[in-house]
Amino acid sequence: MARDPQAALVALNRFGFGARGGASGDFVNAASDPRGFVKAELLRPNGALLEVPGLLATPALADAVFAYQDEVKRTREAAAKSEVASEQPGQTRGLSMDAAGMPVTVPPAAASPSAGTAAAGEPAPAMLAAPAKPAPPQQPPNVVQKTFRAEALARLQRAVLADCGITERLVAFWSNHFCISAAKGELARMWAGAFEREAIRPHVLGRFADMLKAVEQHPAMLFFLDNQDSLGPDSRAGQNRKRGLNENLAREIMELHTLGVGGGYTQEDVTSLARIITGWSFAGRNGRNAAPGSFVFNVNAHQPGPQTLLGKIYQDNGLAQGEAALADLARHASTAKFIATKLARHFVADDPPPALVTRLEAAFRTTDGDLKAVTLALLDSDEAWSAPLTKIRSPYEFLVAGGRLLARVPEDPGFYLNSLNTLGQPLWAPAGPNGFADSNAMWAAPEGMKLRLDISAQLASRLGNNLDPRDLLDLVAGGATSAETRRTIERAESRQQALALLLMSPEFQRR
């Protein structure tokens, strides 16, 4: 049946999230028509959109987080009053909101007195009868954490269920390219999922220029890179408040989002772009002119006058000045090269074949940044299919691929979120605006591999005894399985061990 098992592996692992278990037939289908298997998903109209009941738009999420913050404040004040007599500082810890916006929650083990006193690993029969916890002080349910988890779950379910996964791989790629960090604060954590849904997803198979504009005008990005604080020095607000530019967003737009470092811009250009996008902001909790959490162009903060960017003069026509600048950046030759290189590096190799980069770059330029055309150019290239599978799956790709193979549609994002933290790729929270590195050096590191093995063993110990690892191996790699891997799986001493080894095998880890 399988006509080209090696190409099936490329289709499934390089371009997708791996074969699904059960009766999906993914490997066989991919083997009989590798390119068609991948492309089929791209033909679906609006296939990248993620519309799930309960997931709200950015302004509604802002309302919710502001209301939550108000309630926390009220609760804290009430608690402070009632605790004047008996001081229990520990009781209010659950309410604290640290700078990173991560909710401080008491881990379950410590929350239960019976578990806390028993030695680790001892069963605590008291817990079995009635997990009686002392009633914690009334606190509002943490809407930030709840939202983050709901957004994460929706994304994970989509990825685990996708036919091939190329679309979700593109979403993850672009989301990392235009990353924000949920660790920036409560608003960022609240908005991380919405940002991806609203600014990234609609455009992953659309035009780069549209994505760029949607991203740079999204409140989550403006908040992440501080543009709401950037005031034109000569603007009314700048004059009144004696404050000025913040170049953060302008620099990252050119360095990370479009031209790339060395893409031909100078510090002068950074400053110019920063001036051009002054006034790009979002309505805060007391938004006067717009709903809280929606994009606003604040003319009072906008630097008046024309600006020169990359040798071109942009007249001051308000918001349109910045939009024109972004449109030009989006079609700049350096941008085409930067994006082409990054895409090829992500999908094909840390050092991608130059001919492939050239091909993608040409596709980007001739179509004015049509990302579907660029993706198809990648899929139609010979290099992308002939290059050996040398990249290692990122932690996210690894975990999603595991969920697909084991046919476990996540009902709770906890395992994934914790595992991503453990493996160094916390969801929507890279350490810097450059996103997570996209290289083997990053993900095939010693500690990471050992932790991956531990997580594989843990997954296998939970699920392994219901599955025949020999069958799973055929679903994963079919005729492309190496003799060594097959032998290792067959000689494993238990199903659990075999499954752990399968999840760690080069056939599963490499893409």
Next chain:
Amino acid sequence: MERITTSLLPSRRQWMLAGASFAAWAYLPKFARAAGYRDPRLIVVILRGALDGLATVAPIGDPDYAGLHGAIALTVDGPHPALPLDSFFALHPSMPEFARMYREQKAAVIHAVATPYRERSHFDGQDVLESGFAGPGRVQSGWLNRAIEALPRGPRVSGGLAVGPTAPLVLRGTAPIVGWAPVTLPQADDDTAMRLVDLYTHRDPALASALSQGLKLEKVAFGDDMKPRPGGNQIAAMRQVARGAAKLIAADDGPRIAALAFDGWDTHANEGGAVGRLAQLLSGLDGALAEFEAGLGPRWRDTVVVVATEFGRTARINGTQGTDHGTGTIALLAGGAVKGGRVIADWPTLKLASLYQGRDLAPTTDLRAVFKGVLTDHLGLNENVLGGVVFPESAAVKPIKGLIA
């Protein structure tokens, strides 16, 4: 490589704990025993990977043993002498607790046993061992679960206790079971890590290098002395699992029947003799038995622990100081209810002509006969049920009588 797993699996564990409310163990099996009231406990321990029975209970009286087992053969002299059980068999020196129980006639060995499975795949072998069917491919329910189903329902019934993150097949099925797992479980054990390093070495040198370094780093972090200590942490984990399970089983309203599995017995290379890898594992098993005894307290008197494995290993050691997949092996019984102090064996001898396919200890006792003997005399199940439902199509395999005191 123990690691706290709470953070990764909170919901399932909490569910298991919450679901294990002992009040729900509504009624117990009734045991008609002439010798007054007993409240029996049965614990089944599965050793996954195939235990080398000839290295655990060594037939040192067999003239061919020392030659076949070569450098790893046990002896009754030297720095680590094996513990004589009778004039013919000697126990591995890593099992002093079992030896004591044996002397106290609370432990027994059944030698040259095997399930009806005669191929050499672990998965299929474990299927047969745990499902109770005569052949592989029946993985829906286990014999211990069907035994619980078949127990006469008295005023109260017990569920089975599955120890570990998942229920072993032997205990899966329609009878209710509850689960418990210690907070710390060994994650990827050393054996799995070694196998993966080996695979990477052949297939993916870059990953081999990364993983090896990662494993080395961990040993440093854990203060390991860098000497290979296969399964070091596993030993402690085995004791810990047994200690926790014993505590649950000892409760007045606790589960009467439990099953757990220990991994790591697939000793293809560097098995070790009186000391080494297998010795470590046996020491962990011995410790687990001691934990059961200590933790069950007065209940130990009415307890039987059955230790079984999917098949044995080759009689002759291979080229890497280990043994490959074989056939005949041992089963162990321990507990206050065991009529012990005996090695029960219809010894086939290790003569070349006697070896199964010229390589394995020939099985002379069907492992199901051992299980049936325990289920009959300890739990009161009748032979018809055992031969039809619990171990389907096994009417010809008669229970071994007299295993229970």
